[in-house]
Amino acid sequence: MSAITLSHVSKCWGAMRAVDDVSLTADEGSLLVLLGPSGCGKSTTLRLIAGLEEADAGTIAIGGVDVTHLTPAQRKISMVFQSYALFPHLSVAENIVFGLRVRRVSRAERDERLRRVADIVGLSHLLERKPSQLSGGQRQRVALGRAIIAEARVCLMDEPLSNLDAKLRHEMRTEIRALQQRLGMTMVYVTHDQTEAMTMADRVVLMRDGRIEQNGSPEELYNRPATAFTARFIGTPPMNLVRQGDRLIGIRPEHIRVAPGGDHVVRVKAVEHLGADSIVLCEIDGQPISVRLDGFSKVQPGEDIRIAWDADHEHRFDSTTEVRLENIVNEGRLAASDR
Amino acid sequence: MAALRHPAAPGMSDLAASSPIPERRARSQAWWNAVNAWLLLLPAAVLLITFTHYPILATIRHSLFITKRNGTEVFVGLDSYQAMAADPIFWKALVNNFWFALGTIPASIVLALVMAIWVNRNMRGRGFLRLAYFTPTVLPMIAVANIWLFFYTPDYGLLDQLRGLFGLAGWNWLGEPSTVMGCLIVMVIWKEAGFFMIFYLAALQQLSPDLDEAASIEGASRWYTFRRITFPLLMPTTLFVAINAVINSFKLVDHLVIMTKGGPNNASTLLLYYIYEVAFTFQDSSYAATLTVVLLVLLSAVALIKFGYLDRRIHYQ
Numbered sequence: 001m002s003a004i005t006l007s008h009v010s011k012c013w014g015a016m017r018a019v020d021d022v023s024l025t026a027d028e029g030s031l032l033v034l035l036g037p038s039g040c041g042k043s044t045t046l047r048l049i050a051g052l053e054e055a056d057a058g059t060i061a062i063g064g065v066d067v068t069h070l071t072p073a074q075r076k077i078s079m080v081f082q083s084y085a086l087f088p089h090l091s092v093a094e095n096i097v098f099g100l101r102v103r104r105v106s107r108a109e110r111d112e113r114l115r116r117v118a119d120i121v122g123l124s125h126l127l128e129r130k131p132s133q134l135s136g137g138q139r140q141r142v143a144l145g146r147a148i149i150a151e152a153r154v155c156l157m158d159e160p161l162s163n164l165d166a167k168l169r170h171e172m173r174t175e176i177r178a179l180q181q182r183l184g185m186t187m188v189y190v191t192h193d194q195t196e197a198m199t200m201a202d203r204v205v206l207m208r209d210g211r212i213e214q215n216g217s218p219e220e221l222y223n224r225p226a227t228a229f230t231a232r233f234i235g236t237p238p239m240n241l242v243r244q245g246d247r248l249i250g251i252r253p254e255h256i257r258v259a260p261g262g263d264h265v266v267r268v269k270a271v272e273h274l275g276a277d278s279i280v281l282c283e284i285d286g287q288p289i290s291v292r293l294d295g296f297s298k299v300q301p302g303e304d305i306r307i308a309w310d311a312d313h314e315h316r317f318d319s320t321t322e323v324r325l326e327n328i329v330n331e332g333r334l335a336a337s338d339r
Numbered sequence: 340m341a342a343l344r345h346p347a348a349p350g351m352s353d354l355a356a357s358s359p360i361p362e363r364r365a366r367s368q369a370w371w372n373a374v375n376a377w378l379l380l381l382p383a384a385v386l387l388i389t390f391t392h393y394p395i396l397a398t399i400r401h402s403l404f405i406t407k408r409n410g411t412e413v414f415v416g417l418d419s420y421q422a423m424a425a426d427p428i429f430w431k432a433l434v435n436n437f438w439f440a441l442g443t444i445p446a447s448i449v450l451a452l453v454m455a456i457w458v459n460r461n462m463r464g465r466g467f468l469r470l471a472y473f474t475p476t477v478l479p480m481i482a483v484a485n486i487w488l489f490f491y492t493p494d495y496g497l498l499d500q501l502r503g504l505f506g507l508a509g510w511n512w513l514g515e516p517s518t519v520m521g522c523l524i525v526m527v528i529w530k531e532a533g534f535f536m537i538f539y540l541a542a543l544q545q546l547s548p549d550l551d552e553a554a555s556i557e558g559a560s561r562w563y564t565f566r567r568i569t570f571p572l573l574m575p576t577t578l579f580v581a582i583n584a585v586i587n588s589f590k591l592v593d594h595l596v597i598m599t600k601g602g603p604n605n606a607s608t609l610l611l612y613y614i615y616e617v618a619f620t621f622q623d624s625s626y627a628a629t630l631t632v633v634l635l636v637l638l639s640a641v642a643l644i645k646f647g648y649l650d651r652r653i654h655y656q
Contacts (some may be wrong), residue, residue: 052552073558085549089571089654098567099557130654150557 003028003154003186004049009058011044018044020210021058026203028153031180031187033197036207037233043158045207046190050156051075062154075154078147082159084139086131086146093118093127096145113149120179121145137168144176148183155180157189161196173200194234198222206230224315225250228322231315237279240289243319250315253279253292258299262306266291268299282307395635401628419629429630431605432613435520439609440588442524443531448580450532452573455539456565469540476534484597487526488513491598513599516606523607526594531587535580542576543569574653578645585641589634610634 004026011019019041026032034042047053049060051072059068067075078099086095093114094101100110118124121141131139140160147155160176161169177200180187191197197204198218206213206221206229213233214226225231231239231250240256241248258280266282266289278297281290282305291307299305316325402419404412423429458468475483490497491512499509512522546569554564570577592612595601601608601616608616611634618627 050556052555072552072556077556079553079556081549081553083547083549085547085553087550087553087568098554098559102554102557102559102563146553146557 003030003063004032004188005061006045006049007059007061009045009048009055009060011041011048011053011056017210019048019055022207022210022212023058024205024212024215026186026188028186029181029184030202031177031189031200032203032205033201034188034190034205034207035194035197035233036192036213038192040207041210042190042192042207044210046156046158046188049188050077050079076152077154077156078150078152079156080143080147080158080160082162084131084143084160084163086139086142088131090130091127092123092129092131092134092142092145095131095142096123096149098146099150117145117149120148136164137172140164140172144179148179148185153186155185155187157187159190159192161191162193169196176200195236198234206233224324226324228317231317237290237292239315241317242284242287242289246319247325248317248319248322250317251289251309251313253290255313256289256291256307256309258291258293258305259308260306262308264307265304266307268301268303268305270301271297271299273297280305398628398631398635401625402632405625419626422626423629423633428605428608428613432608432610433633435606435608436589436610438520439524439527439591440585442520443527443588444581444584446524447528447531447535447584448577450528451535451580452539452577454532454536455543456569458536459540459543472533472536474533475530476537480593481597483526483530484594487522487594488598491522513607514603516603519599519603519607523591523594523599527588527591531584535584538576538580539573542573546572571654575655578649578653582641582645586638589638 004024006025007023009019009022010017022041022045024032034045036042044053048055049062051067051070051074055068059066061067062075062077087098090098096117097105097110097114100113105113114127115124118127121144123138123141123145126134126138131142134142140163143160147157157176161172164172173196176189179185189196189200198221201218203216204218204221205215208229214221214230216224216226221230221234225234225239228241228248228250231241235252237253239250239252241250243249264284266284268280268282269288270281272279272281273296275296277295278293278299279290280293280297280299281288283289293299317323318325403414403416405415405419406412454472458465458472478486493499493511493514494509496512498512502508502510510518512518550568550572551564554568559567589609589611591609592615595607595609595612596615599607601612610630614627614630614634617623617630
C-alpha cells in the first residue's frame, strides 16, 4: 500500500515553475529522500505534501485519501523543519506536547506519552530547559520528539541535519533511520546531501529544476544513473564524464586502475590522501578525471601514468540530451519488437 | 636589609630590588585605565547630571522652599505638600489623569497590535496602509490638535455635521465636562496606535514564519497560535509599548493648550498641564516643584515595576 502519492503536481511562483509535473509514490513504512541541488523544488514538493503550499495542478493523496485541498492539520502528518521551529518561550516538555495540548489530550495521557518520547529521543533530563539552553543536537532531538509524539503515520523532514556539525550529522542520520524503521513511519526526507540520501533512503527521488531527474533505489541511482546529471550528483567524488565525439563516457573513480599497460595516458594534477584511499586528480585530453586508489598512493603531481577500466563499468550518455544511451537502445529494441 | 636578614638566600636581594618596579608599573597602568574609563564616561555623565540628575534634586529641594518676592528662599518643609493634599484641582488632575491613562493605554495597545497583524500579511497596498497608520505620528502636534478641534467644533464641525444628517442637534463636544475627556482619549488613541504599530510590526517580522507553520501542522487554530505563540513572543514589545504609553499619558500638554486649556471646569486638566499652569500662569514655582515631585514618584514606580518584576517574567530572545 502506498502512503503518499503525488500525481502530476505543479506549483508556480510567477513565471518560475518551482515544481513541474511531479509524480511519485512513497510506500508505507519506507523512507523516501527528495534529493537535489538548492532551488530544485525539493523543499517546495515537501511543503506541498505538508499542505503549507497549495498545488496549482495535480493531486496529492496520503494513505489513499485525496488531501490536495485539505489543511496541514487535516492531513495528519508531522514535520521537522530545517530551523527546528521550536517555540523559544516554551520548555522542552511544552514544545513536545504542544500538538497534544492543541488536540486536548488528557493530562495523564500527555504525561505518559511525553515520558515515552523523551526516553526515545534521550531528552528526559532536559525537559524543563528552554530551547536557547540546548545545543544544536539537543534542539534537533526536541524537534524530532515533537514530530513523533503525534504518532502520525507520515513524517516529513526538511533538511533536518543541515545545521549540525559533521560528526553529529553522522550520528543523527543513523538515529533517524533507526527510529523511522522502529516506529514504522513513512518518511519523506529532503536533503541536498547525497551521502544522507544514499545511507538513509529506501528510495531516492533526484530533482532538478522542478522536475524529477531519476526515481529509484540508492543502488539504482549509483549503478545505473539515468542521466549525466544523476551521474555527476551521486558519489564522492562523482562519476567521471569524458567527452568522446557525441557521447559522454561515464566511469566511476573506483573502477579505474593504474596499470603499466593501460590504454590511456593521463597526467597527475593533484593527489588527495583520505587515509583508507587516495583520490588522484588527473587530466585526460584536457578533461579532468579522478581515480580512486587504495591506501596511501605514492603517485606524484606532474607524473604521467597509464590507467585502464573494464568496458562493462562504462556508462554512456548522449552528449546533448545527457540521457543514458543503452536505455534508448533498449527502448528502441522494445519498440521494434512490439511491431 | 632583606639580604642581611636572609644571608642563606643570595637571590633574595635581587628579587626584593626588582619586584617593586613591575608592581608600581601595574598600579600606574590600572590608574591610567581608570582615568581613561572616566574620561570616556565624562560626556554622557555631564549630560545626564546636568539635564536629569541635578534637575531632579533641585526640584525636590525647591519643593521644600518658597521664594519670597524679594528673591530670598525660605525653608518651609512639607508645607507645600500639605497645601497640595488640600488642593481640589490637584486631586481632580490626578483622577483625570488616571481615567485618561486607563482610556488610552489598553485601547491604543490593542489597536496597534491588531493593525500590525493586519498589515503584516502579504496583500496589495500594504506599504500604503502602513504609511497611513503611521501618519498621525508624523504630523506636528499643533496641526493634529487643530484638525481634531475642527472635528469637535459645535454645529459646523465634522462630528456635528454627521449628527445633523440624522437630525440630531449640535453638541459642544469640548465644552461639556461629560464629553471632553472622551474626546481627548479618542484623539490620543488615534495618534498613539499608529506609532505603537510600528514597534509591533517590527517585532512580528522578527518572528520566524516556521513557528506559525509548525503550529498549523499541529492543528492549532489561528487564535490558539496567537494566544500561545505570537502574543507571548511579543511580550517584550508589549512591555516597551506599555511603558511608553504610560509615560505619554502623563506627558500630554500641547493638545490641551490648543484645544481645551484644561477646561471646562478643570474637566480635562491633566497633571503635567496643571504643573505647566501653576509654574507659568500662576508663577508659583515652588508649588510646581511639589507637583513635579509627585509626577516623578509616579513614573519611578512604573519604572520599578518594569525592571523589578515584569522583566523577569518575560521571555527575551
